[in-house]
Amino acid sequence: MAELKNDRFLRALLRQPVDRTPVWMMRQAGRYLPEYRETRAKAGDFMSLCKNTELACEVTLQPLRRYPIDAAILFSDILTIPDAMGLGLYFETGEGPKFKRPLRSAADIDALEVLNTAEQLSYVTDAVSMIRRELNGSVPLIGFSGSPWTLATYMIEGGSSKDFRRAKALLYDDPDLAEVLLDKLADSVADYLNAQIAAGAQAVQIFDSWGGALAHDAYLRFSLRPMKKIISKLTREADGRRVPVVMFTKGGGQWLETMAESGADALGLDWTTDISLARDRVGDKVALQGNMDPAVLYASPEAIRSEVARILAAYGDGTGHVFNLGHGITPDVDPEHAGAFFNAVAELSSAYHRV
Amino acid sequence: MAELKNDRFLRALLRQPVDRTPVWMMRQAGRYLPEYRETRAKAGDFMSLCKNTELACEVTLQPLRRYPIDAAILFSDILTIPDAMGLGLYFETGEGPKFKRPLRSAADIDALEVLNTAEQLSYVTDAVSMIRRELNGSVPLIGFSGSPWTLATYMIEGGSSKDFRRAKALLYDDPDLAEVLLDKLADSVADYLNAQIAAGAQAVQIFDSWGGALAHDAYLRFSLRPMKKIISKLTREADGRRVPVVMFTKGGGQWLETMAESGADALGLDWTTDISLARDRVGDKVALQGNMDPAVLYASPEAIRSEVARILAAYGDGTGHVFNLGHGITPDVDPEHAGAFFNAVAELSSAYHRV
Numbered sequence: 275m276a277e278l279k280n281d282r283f284l285r286a287l288l289r290q291p292v293d294r295t296p297v298w299m300m301r302q303a304g305r306y307l308p309e310y311r312e313t314r315a316k317a318g319d320f321m322s323l324c325k326n327t328e329l330a331c332e333v334t335l336q337p338l339r340r341y342p343i344d345a346a347i348l349f350s351d352i353l354t355i356p357d358a359m360g361l362g363l364y365f366e367t368g369e370g371p372k373f374k375r376p377l378r379s380a381a382d383i384d385a386l387e388v389l390n391t392a393e394q395l396s397y398v399t400d401a402v403s404m405i406r407r408e409l410n411g412s413v414p415l416i417g418f419s420g421s422p423w424t425l426a427t428y429m430i431e432g433g434s435s436k437d438f439r440r441a442k443a444l445l446y447d448d449p450d451l452a453e454v455l456l457d458k459l460a461d462s463v464a465d466y467l468n469a470q471i472a473a474g475a476q477a478v479q480i481f482d483s484w485g486g487a488l489a490h491d492a493y494l495r496f497s498l499r500p501m502k503k504i505i506s507k508l509t510r511e512a513d514g515r516r517v518p519v520v521m522f523t524k525g526g527g528q529w530l531e532t533m534a535e536s537g538a539d540a541l542g543l544d545w546t547t548d549i550s551l552a553r554d555r556v557g558d559k560v561a562l563q564g565n566m567d568p569a570v571l572y573a574s575p576e577a578i579r580s581e582v583a584r585i586l587a588a589y590g591d592g593t594g595h596v597f598n599l600g601h602g603i604t605p606d607v608d609p610e611h612a613g614a615f616f617n618a619v620a621e622l623s624s625a626y627h628r629v
Numbered sequence: 630m631a632e633l634k635n636d637r638f639l640r641a642l643l644r645q646p647v648d649r650t651p652v653w654m655m656r657q658a659g660r661y662l663p664e665y666r667e668t669r670a671k672a673g674d675f676m677s678l679c680k681n682t683e684l685a686c687e688v689t690l691q692p693l694r695r696y697p698i699d700a701a702i703l704f705s706d707i708l709t710i711p712d713a714m715g716l717g718l719y720f721e722t723g724e725g726p727k728f729k730r731p732l733r734s735a736a737d738i739d740a741l742e743v744l745n746t747a748e749q750l751s752y753v754t755d756a757v758s759m760i761r762r763e764l765n766g767s768v769p770l771i772g773f774s775g776s777p778w779t780l781a782t783y784m785i786e787g788g789s790s791k792d793f794r795r796a797k798a799l800l801y802d803d804p805d806l807a808e809v810l811l812d813k814l815a816d817s818v819a820d821y822l823n824a825q826i827a828a829g830a831q832a833v834q835i836f837d838s839w840g841g842a843l844a845h846d847a848y849l850r851f852s853l854r855p856m857k858k859i860i861s862k863l864t865r866e867a868d869g870r871r872v873p874v875v876m877f878t879k880g881g882g883q884w885l886e887t888m889a890e891s892g893a894d895a896l897g898l899d900w901t902t903d904i905s906l907a908r909d910r911v912g913d914k915v916a917l918q919g920n921m922d923p924a925v926l927y928a929s930p931e932a933i934r935s936e937v938a939r940i941l942a943a944y945g946d947g948t949g950h951v952f953n954l955g956h957g958i959t960p961d962v963d964p965e966h967a968g969a970f971f972n973a974v975a976e977l978s979s980a981y982h983r984v
Binding site: 548573 | 841
């Protein structure tokens with residue numbers, strides 16, 4: 275493997291000194307980029323793009339050619355796992371993801387087998403290997419997975435949901451059965467992330483997109499606990515370096531103290547949390563990643579720069595800060611506005627570092 | 630006016646002793662009730678129901694005939710204000726509310742005139758008067774309004790929105806102009822709530838449905854500040870009793886300490902906040918209203934009862950607690966499940982009071 279030339283991102287996640295705050299953007303390889311839309315059109319539908327090693331690699335690299343970004347993230351989807359577990363993922367035009375065989379009974383949950391990534395998701399690890407090779411040491415590669423609770427919502431509801439009525443009814447009606455499912459998913463996610471690490475991922479992020487929809491007690495039991503199980507099973511070193519783990523619960527700002535005890539190296543923050551208060555609350559236990567409101571990208575480049583400046587100043591001394599949005603960039607943002615974001619971090623953040 | 634027979638709700642909002650925890654439910658007059666659906670069918674569309682004094686009164690009273698509820702809430706919609714301000718509210722089948730003339734420029738905002746409730750929304754105050762008369766002192770009547778920021782999102786976006794891109798772009802691109810709009814809305818809401826109080830509302834609630842979508846600093850400036858302005862202008866006594874104010878920011882759990890300094894008597898909590906920790910954080914400054922996850926109503930009556938018990942126990946001594954959901958009841962909940970919720974509070978909560 276080529277030596278890593280830019281390791282700001284990995285160092286910041288471990289709260290080591292860096293020259294400026296590293297930055298990447300959730301969904302940085304995505305529809306807001308015309309070159310992404312072109313590649314996707316070649317692939318056909320969204321899952322065909324995920325499953326095409328060359329094209330998944332291509333879209334992963336696209337934003338790095340435009341902007342000063344400090345990490346690449348595997349282009350894939352969180353629903354690869356339930357698809358590989360036999361639920362039959364499909365997309366209907368104009369609607370979200372759907373499953374042909376959602377979990378509808380205790381028997382469905384009992385019948386579910388823990389994922390074997392090597393056998394069932396080699397297209398993901400192939401993409402990781404190729405991207406890592408193509409990056410050629412320029413920046414580190416992030417692997418990722420959805421959290422068990424987040425995956426469970428899609429598997430139980432049969433697709434996206436506004437209120438998670440079936441998934442939540444399971445938690446309250448049969449919490450033990452819910453734990454059986456979440457444990458199988460935790461084991462599956464651990465296998466999946468370890469396979470990505472073996473294939474070349476240098477850091478991993480767990481996306482808990484829907485943990486923030488849970489009541490406090492339910493979050494601790496049904497979302498945080500399985501994520502802790504995953505972290506306890508992860509390979510934490512590769513190529514002689516620590517592989518940092520980022521845990522991101524959208525809407526999880528009330529639970530940061532507990533999340534900081536989970537074994538994660540860093541916590542993702544959505545934009546509702548004041549990053550200065552968050553830092554006080556977690557102390558030196560974890561690094562923080564975030565957290566500009568993605569909607570600021572609809573404002574002018576000047577407003578974007580000024581919001582980046584505000585967040586850098588709120589965090590203060592930049593050790594242990596990875597700049598990001600508080601959630602993914604949306605499809606109709608102007609790519610120049612994304613550029614204003616990346617450039618502002620690159621230009622303004624060195625004042626907060628002493629290296 | 631008839632003397633108030635059940636004042637648990639008003640007393641609890643002022644943290645005065647009561648015999649058991651009072652309870653009501655956001656959207657308790659709503660589509661989950663077959664009698665509501667029948668009345669609505671008579672009225673025609675949703676806004677015709679809001680504007681028909683007799684029928685709005687009828688649906689307000691319906692849940693009180695079924696369940697042991699300690700407060701009635703005016704049946705209306707938060708979008709009455711922008712409609713009366715000239716934006717032209719309409720509903721398209723299968724879609725949310727829309728405005729014919731959304732705010733698209735500084736000139737649109739400058740042209741906007743502060744609401745005169747007596748002239749422009751007499752159908753609301755007529756409904757308040759009639760409901761108060763029909764309640765005949767059985768339980769108190771809650772008036773309400775949307776918060777300025779929440780109203781502004783609909784007025785700027787022209788309807789519902791997932792990411793509030795136009796409204797947020799205004800906040801970041803032209804914060805002073807945003808404040809002009811939010812101040813006009815604060816003045817309008819104050820006029821509207823004072824008119825409801827004059828017509829007979831015995832408590833008022835400000836629904837800040839979308840404050841939780843804002844970044845921390847933006848929440849303080851663009852949502853909390855105008856709500857404080859409203860509270861400072863409200864009539865706080867009627868019929869020789871204090872008129873309590875409840876402030877409810879959905880997703881506002883991170884900001885409770887600041888909200889507790891706003892002048893509100895009580896804060897609404899959504900279900901993501903642990904009510905025990907919330908109580909520690911606000912101390913004796915405000916009462917708390919909440920906070921069961923509405924999705925629990927999809928679980929069994931036993932599970933509902935057990936979740937009510939858990940929340941009562943988490944709050945502890947019941948002084949200053951009004952039980953509620955953490956958000957509105959959803960249309961396809963079984964009315965028997967709603968009954969399990971109300972009955973559980975009525976039956977289990979006296980153990981937490983010493984009166």
